[in-house]
Amino acid sequence: MAQSRALDDGTAHDGRRDLAAMIVPLGRALMAAESPVLRAHGLSMWAYSVLLALGEEPVRTQNALAQAIGADKTRIIGVLDGLQERGLIERRPDPGDRRVRLLSLTAEGRRLRDSAQAGIRERETRLLARLPAADRTAFLRALRTLSSLPEDEIIDPE
Amino acid sequence: MAQSRALDDGTAHDGRRDLAAMIVPLGRALMAAESPVLRAHGLSMWAYSVLLALGEEPVRTQNALAQAIGADKTRIIGVLDGLQERGLIERRPDPGDRRVRLLSLTAEGRRLRDSAQAGIRERETRLLARLPAADRTAFLRALRTLSSLPEDEIIDPE
DNA sequence: GCTTATCATCTGCTCATGCAGATCATTGAT
DNA sequence: ATCAATGATCTGCATGAGCAGATGATAAGC
Numbered sequence: 001m002a003q004s005r006a007l008d009d010g011t012a013h014d015g016r017r018d019l020a021a022m023i024v025p026l027g028r029a030l031m032a033a034e035s036p037v038l039r040a041h042g043l044s045m046w047a048y049s050v051l052l053a054l055g056e057e058p059v060r061t062q063n064a065l066a067q068a069i070g071a072d073k074t075r076i077i078g079v080l081d082g083l084q085e086r087g088l089i090e091r092r093p094d095p096g097d098r099r100v101r102l103l104s105l106t107a108e109g110r111r112l113r114d115s116a117q118a119g120i121r122e123r124e125t126r127l128l129a130r131l132p133a134a135d136r137t138a139f140l141r142a143l144r145t146l147s148s149l150p151e152d153e154i155i156d157p158e
Numbered sequence: 159m160a161q162s163r164a165l166d167d168g169t170a171h172d173g174r175r176d177l178a179a180m181i182v183p184l185g186r187a188l189m190a191a192e193s194p195v196l197r198a199h200g201l202s203m204w205a206y207s208v209l210l211a212l213g214e215e216p217v218r219t220q221n222a223l224a225q226a227i228g229a230d231k232t233r234i235i236g237v238l239d240g241l242q243e244r245g246l247i248e249r250r251p252d253p254g255d256r257r258v259r260l261l262s263l264t265a266e267g268r269r270l271r272d273s274a275q276a277g278i279r280e281r282e283t284r285l286l287a288r289l290p291a292a293d294r295t296a297f298l299r300a301l302r303t304l305s306s307l308p309e310d311e312i313i314d315p316e
Numbered sequence: 317g318c319t320t321a322t323c324a325t326c327t328g329c330t331c332a333t334g335c336a337g338a339t340c341a342t343t344g345a346t
Numbered sequence: 347a348t349c350a351a352t353g354a355t356c357t358g359c360a361t362g363a364g365c366a367g368a369t370g371a372t373a374a375g376c
Binding site: 010016018025029032033055120143145156 | 181
């Protein structure tokens with residue numbers, strides 16, 4: 001263990017840093033990278049998250065949508081108001097239960113989402129070009145796997 | 159483009175999600191995973207980050223330390239006070255410039271850091287076991303590369 | 317019909333964070 | 347010696363997020 005810190009960079013005895021220590025700042029930087037693209041499209045991070053979460057089928061209940069994007073159900077109401085006013089989403093009562101809203105994208109909302117996402121994708125492609133092709137592919141595959149895990153499986157693996 | 163959304167899961171036309179959309183929630187979950195380990199060691203996230211950032215050589219200036227861990231220099235003062243009180247770190251004036259503090263780990267601080275990190279590493283190993291070995295290796299290699307990039311290179315690649 | 321539960325909505329409160337400003341001690345330049 | 351800059355420290359302010367509670371409309375169960 002005398003060599004446990006040959007390099008003073010937060011690394012453990014196997015020479016790598018904690019996952020969180022690598023992933024969290026990277027996530028912050030990626031969000032900062034998205035910021036100008038979203039601004040150019042007149043979207044906040046939460047507005048964009050909402051657009052990403054809405055697809056071909058309406059999402060049933062605002063609470064379900066909020067949970068899907070990791071937001072507070074009370075705090076997305078203003079976001080939804082704004083998106084609805086701009087004609088990017090529609091909110092309709094569920095005919096079978098009028099307490100509930102069905103949320104869907106408009107064609108305009110889809111276009112804006114796709115345009116913003118294309119801008120973000122372009123930047124990501126340039127960033128990922130720093131990785132060897134095989135590493136890039138494996139990285140994305142691993143990331144998809146890990147990010148698809150239910151949260152409690154990440155928190156308490158096995 | 160008619161097939162651009164075969165699956166309604168926030169994916170672009172190449173079928174993958176935005177990096178931020180995958181990495182940010184993963185980072186949050188990883189932090190949540192660390193939480194019980196840190197609590198068991200009587201450490202906050204920031205306290206742990208400070209311990210990780212201090213190595214064999216003293217860190218010169220509190221501001222440099224704050225920047226290194228992505229914290230606000232004014233907000234880590236309390237953290238440093240607490241760590242110092244517990245005998246986990248030392249703060250000494252630089253003999254060459256008494257405005258400046260030299261920050262270093264005590265032996266006790268090193269032990270606590272290493273113990274916490276071992277606990278966290280154990281959980282990570284279990285989590286990463288879900289990946290095929292080759293993907294795991296490539297993922298960690300890629301993650302190291304990306305997380306080592308200067309922030310402005312991530313924000314504005316090339 | 318009455319009671320309980322659910323959804324959307326609004327609002328208040330607390331906490332963390334980022335940033336700015338002020339103060340004091342120290343340093344460097346003139 | 348004076349002035350400007352720097353580092354640590356304290357504090358205030360604004361903002362956003364998380365959570366709780368209340369309200370009104372609607373639905374389900376008895």
